[in-house]
Amino acid sequence: MNTLSTSIVSTSMCLGCISEQISALMDLTFQSSVCLLLCPTWTSPPLHCTSTETGSAPIGPASSVTPCSTGQPCRSGPSLISDAVRGNRFVMPAERRLPLSCVLDVLEGQAQHPGVLYVQKQCSNLPTELPQLLSDLEPHVPWASEALGKMPDAVNFWLGEAAAVTSLHKDHYENLYCVVSGEKRFLLHPPSDRPFIPYELYTPATYQLTQEGSFKMVDEEAMEKVPWIPLDPLAPDLARYPNYSQARALCCTVQAGEMLYLPALWFHHVQQSHGCIAVNYWYDMEYDLKYSYFQLLDSLTKASGLD
Template identity: 70%
Template sequence: IIEPPTQMDTKQSVKNTLSDFSLEAHDLYLNESVPYLDTPPDPLQFYRDWIGPNKPCIIRNAFSHWPALSRWTPDYLREKVGSKVISVAVTPNGYADAVAGDRFVMPEERRMTFSSMLDIIEGKVQASGVFYVQKQSSNLLEELPELTEDVERHIPWMSTALGKLPDAVNFWLGESNAVTSMHKDHYENLYCVVSGQKDFLLLPPTDRPFIPYGLYQPAVYHQRDDGEFEVVDENDSEKVPWIPLDPLDPDLERFPQYRQARPICCSVKAGEMLFLPSLWFHHVRQSHGCIAVNFWYDMEYDIKYNYFQLLEALSGVSTLV
């Protein structure tokens, strides 16, 4: 008599299959490091070599013609947009949009002039908290249109490759202890470092089975009049799925499956562009005062997305007790 498989047998079978799935992806097509391209690519070639296979690369000399590379000094930015009021994310510890205890905590969104932000970056003003210009709603075009003449509103060869314009063009400026917690986006992302350096930790979508998720009550940091930060729940909001693991210091006792993940680390320096494919998990740090511009092109919701949704569902099954 053949005994039917138990729930535990099924769970283990799914876990084994997902582990083999990830290993095969690494063996077949994923690189062990992020490759470099020395020149801007031909649109069709870029689609065939990088967008289609969903592989990251760093492109040199892709925006060397931007005036921003030489113009965007603190003095120039003060003169050009110093009086503009912009949205700045403020947190007590540099972690915006991240899990803190049993909450998913978002930053306090503070309105302040660009000059006030530069005062903090340059150390002219001491402020409690960590400040980061990171508003991801095309803030370059919406809040700082005066700077668009120093860059491009889209990347022509990428727009040709995808047959569309970007959904958003974002401006980033922050302190060195401002960290972007690990997450994924449904965009094809071209990330251009204008000054300083960004450090990325990347994980491919096929490593999803090893990346833990939880559901968290959303909340927002609020700085009180005495300078201390409190966490204020957003009671009317649904719980947020997010990754509780810090990939720089993973708690492997709590998340033993992460041992099987194979992260790739890369540094993107001034004048370099990272192609970060859709659905890749990423964690980001930066040098102090780093300035970057990124272009989000919406991904195609094709069979690749369909497969990832299946992988998400199976990853959830594999962690059931």
């Protein structure tokens, strides 16, 4: 793997202010959407968190959360991978709405939980669920908005444990990713590596937390099969996916106060430090000649049997 030299653009946000605001939010009673990345072999009591004003945190399903899921452990210890493959299923996580104070208690070791917490709703959750933070950052990235000729479609807030890992995937968004505290570690592949990156179709499923505190996998019968990348780039199975040996990953660490511009259609796998806080701006991509080239490459890859 190559190491991507630091070419990060400093953010114009008040990153320190946001960190201070997060601490101040401990006593607020608003709810935040949280993904529970659940380990299916781990049985434990249901999550119980308390705060000074809300009492016991509810553990019912969230009203709306962008799904994430579990995956295989990584080499450095148990990690639960969001939006990933497990066995012959594409498994999404249990979803909860919890007071942010509860999440912070878990991250600081003051409360326990049956899985890995990750605040990572990807539908512009910062203005919709955390409006108290809006005064501490810009509503957009001015130079990016000027260059792209548009405002962001979504501004997302991320907070989670080190065990929460994002599996290799791509997005149809121009992504400006800002780390507030801690660090994010990106493994990147350009769109031109598509012939070497495998896709397979999987039956979608969701982990559900039972009353006994164990997890069960439930198939989503009404949904079509999901195309997803089965390969773990940190420990690739080259006997099964030999073409991946021709891909050349770039590795980049984004630290507090830094911003990464991640172009649309770039494949990325993401790890984070414990309690990492980040904000990202998603700008819709242009479906222009660049997109047409990628679609052609994708079609040729499938037609040639490289998948």
